[in-house]
Amino acid sequence: MLHAFISKISVVNYLNFSTHSPLKAAPSSLGQNYNIKGKMSSEPVNVNDFKELARNALPKMYYDYYAGGAEDEHTLRENIQAFHRITIRPRVLVDVSQIDMSITILGYPISAPILVAPTAAHKLAIREGELATARAAAAAKTIMILSYSSTCSMEEVASSCNAVRFFQLHISKRRDISALLVQRAERFGYKAIVLTADTPRLGRREADIRNKMIGFPVKNLEGLMSIDVKSDHGSKLEAYYNEMLDASIRWEDIGWLRSITNLPILIKGILTHEDATKAVEGGVDGIIVSNHGARQLDFAPATVSVLEEVVHAVKGKVPVLLDGGVRRGTDVFKALALGAQAVLIGRPVLFGLAAKGEGGVRTVLEMLKNELEISMSLSGCPCIKDITRSHVRTPDHKLPSML
Ligand SMILES: Cc1cc2nc3c(=O)[nH]c(=O)nc-3n(C[C@H](O)[C@H](O)[C@H](O)COP(=O)(O)O)c2cc1C
Numbered sequence: 422m423l424h425a426f427i428s429k430i431s432v433v434n435y436l437n438f439s440t441h442s443p444l445k446a447a448p449s450s451l452g453q454n455y456n457i458k459g460k461m462s463s464e465p466v467n468v469n470d471f472k473e474l475a476r477n478a479l480p481k482m483y484y485d486y487y488a489g490g491a492e493d494e495h496t497l498r499e500n501i502q503a504f505h506r507i508t509i510r511p512r513v514l515v516d517v518s519q520i521d522m523s524i525t526i527l528g529y530p531i532s533a534p535i536l537v538a539p540t541a542a543h544k545l546a547i548r549e550g551e552l553a554t555a556r557a558a559a560a561a562k563t564i565m566i567l568s569y570s571s572t573c574s575m576e577e578v579a580s581s582c583n584a585v586r587f588f589q590l591h592i593s594k595r596r597d598i599s600a601l602l603v604q605r606a607e608r609f610g611y612k613a614i615v616l617t618a619d620t621p622r623l624g625r626r627e628a629d630i631r632n633k634m635i636g637f638p639v640k641n642l643e644g645l646m647s648i649d650v651k652s653d654h655g656s657k658l659e660a661y662y663n664e665m666l667d668a669s670i671r672w673e674d675i676g677w678l679r680s681i682t683n684l685p686i687l688i689k690g691i692l693t694h695e696d697a698t699k700a701v702e703g704g705v706d707g708i709i710v711s712n713h714g715a716r717q718l719d720f721a722p723a724t725v726s727v728l729e730e731v732v733h734a735v736k737g738k739v740p741v742l743l744d745g746g747v748r749r750g751t752d753v754f755k756a757l758a759l760g761a762q763a764v765l766i767g768r769p770v771l772f773g774l775a776a777k778g779e780g781g782v783r784t785v786l787e788m789l790k791n792e793l794e795i796s797m798s799l800s801g802c803p804c805i806k807d808i809t810r811s812h813v814r815t816p817d818h819k820l821p822s823m824l
C-alpha cells in the first residue's frame with residue numbers, strides 16, 4: 422500500500438517536473454542514453470547500434486560497400502539469422518563469481534576469443550584508417566588481421582602498435598609480389614599468414630555496381646603493381662580485383678606458400694568438411710570458417726550452420742575459427758559451444774571506426790567482451806573451456822530418446 426502510494430507520487434512528480442521532485446534532474450543526470458521523448462539515443466548500447474551511426478557518418482557509396490553482400494544478400498541475412506535459431510542451455514548454481522575469457526591462439530594469449538577480421542580500406546571510414554583499428558585491437562588485447570587491401574601499409578601498422586598482428590594474403594597473378602608481401606609481413610613482425618581462399622574473383626555486390634564503386638589505393642602494393650582499370654561501367658573495384666586476383670590458384674599452392682614462409686598459415690573461407698579435410702592434409706595451421714561476410718557466393722551457407730561439420734572433420738588437429746554475423750556475446754558463446762576456438766568480427770569494427778574512430782572500435786570490442794562475460798555467467802561457464810556442445814541447442818537437435 423505504502424509502496425503503491427510512493428510510486429504514484431513519483432509518477433506524478435516525474436510527469437509534472439515539480440521543482441521539488443528529485444526526479445526532475447533525471448533526464449540529464451541519467452546520461453545521454455536517457456531520452457524522455459522516447460527518441461533513440463545517439464549513444465550506442467550494443468554493437469548493432471553502430472550500424473545506423475555509420476550510415477549517418479559515411480557517404481552512401483562507402484556505407485554500401487561496407488554493409489553490402491552479394492546478389493540477393495540471402496547469405497548476408499542468414500549469417501545473422503542462423504545464430505538466432507540456436508538457443509543456449511544454461512546451467513545454474515555454478516560459481517560464476519570470477520569469469521575468465523582469456524585464450525591463446527597459435528600460442529598467443531588474448532583477453533577474449535574475439536579477433537578483428539581482415540577488412541579492406543579503413544581510410545574510407547576515417548583518415549587514420551587501419552592505424553586506428555590496430556591501436557583499438559591492441560587496447561582490447563586482441564589480434565588484428567591486417568587486410569592485403571589495407572589503406573595503410575603493413576609497415577605503418579607495425580610501427581603504430583606492438584600488439585600481435587596477422588597478415589591476410591591474396592595470391593595475385595603476380596606471384597612474385599605475393600611472395601614479397603609475405604616476406605615483408607615476416608620481417609615486420611606479423612605472426613601468421615591468413616590465406617583467403619574464397620576469392621578467385623570478386624562476388625557480385627550489386628550496391629557497388631549501382632554506385633559505380635571507386636577503387637581505393639591498396640597501400641601494400643604501392644610502387645609494386647598498378648592496375649589501370651578501364652571499365653566505366655559498374656564497380657571499379659570489381660574490375661580492379663578481377664584483373665589482379667589469380668583465379669587459377671589450387672590446393673597445391675598451399676605447398677608453394679609453405680615453401681616461402683616459416684609463419685603459421687591459416688586458411689580463410691572454408692565451408693565444407695571436404696575442404697576442411699584437404700586443408701588439414703595440406704598442412705595448414707588453422708582454419709577460418711567464413712563466407713567472406715556473404716560478399717562472395719550468395720546462397721553459401723551461414724557460417725555457424727556449417728561450423729560443426731568442419732570441426733568434426735578437423736578432429737582437433739588445428740584450431741577452427743569462425744566469422745560472419747557475430748553481433749552479440751551470445752553469438753560468440755554459441756560459436757564456441759559448436760567447437761570454434763574464437764570468432765572474428767568484420768563489419769561492426771568498420772561501423773565503430775566510421776562512427777567514432779579508434780574509440781568506436783574499442784567500444785565495439787568491449788561491448789562484445791562484456792556481453793560474452795554476462796552470457797558465460799548466466800550459463801554457468803566460468804572459463805572458456807567450460808563452454809561445451811551441451812550448452813546449445815541447434816535447429817536439427819534431436820531430443821534424446823526417453824525409451
Ligand atoms: C568491407 C569489407 C571488406 C572486407 N575485406 C576483406 C579482405 O580484404 N580480405 C578478406 O579476407 N576478407 C575481407 N572481408 C571479409 C571479412 O574478413 C569477414 O570474413 C567478414 O566481414 C565477417 O563477417 P561480418 O562482417 O558479418 O562480421 C571484408 C568484409 C567487409 C565487410
Ligand SMILES: CCCCC(=O)C(=O)O
Nearest residue numbers: 541570591620623662716
Ligand atoms: C579482393 C577483395 C578485397 C576486398 C574484399 O575482400 C571485400 O571487399 O570483401
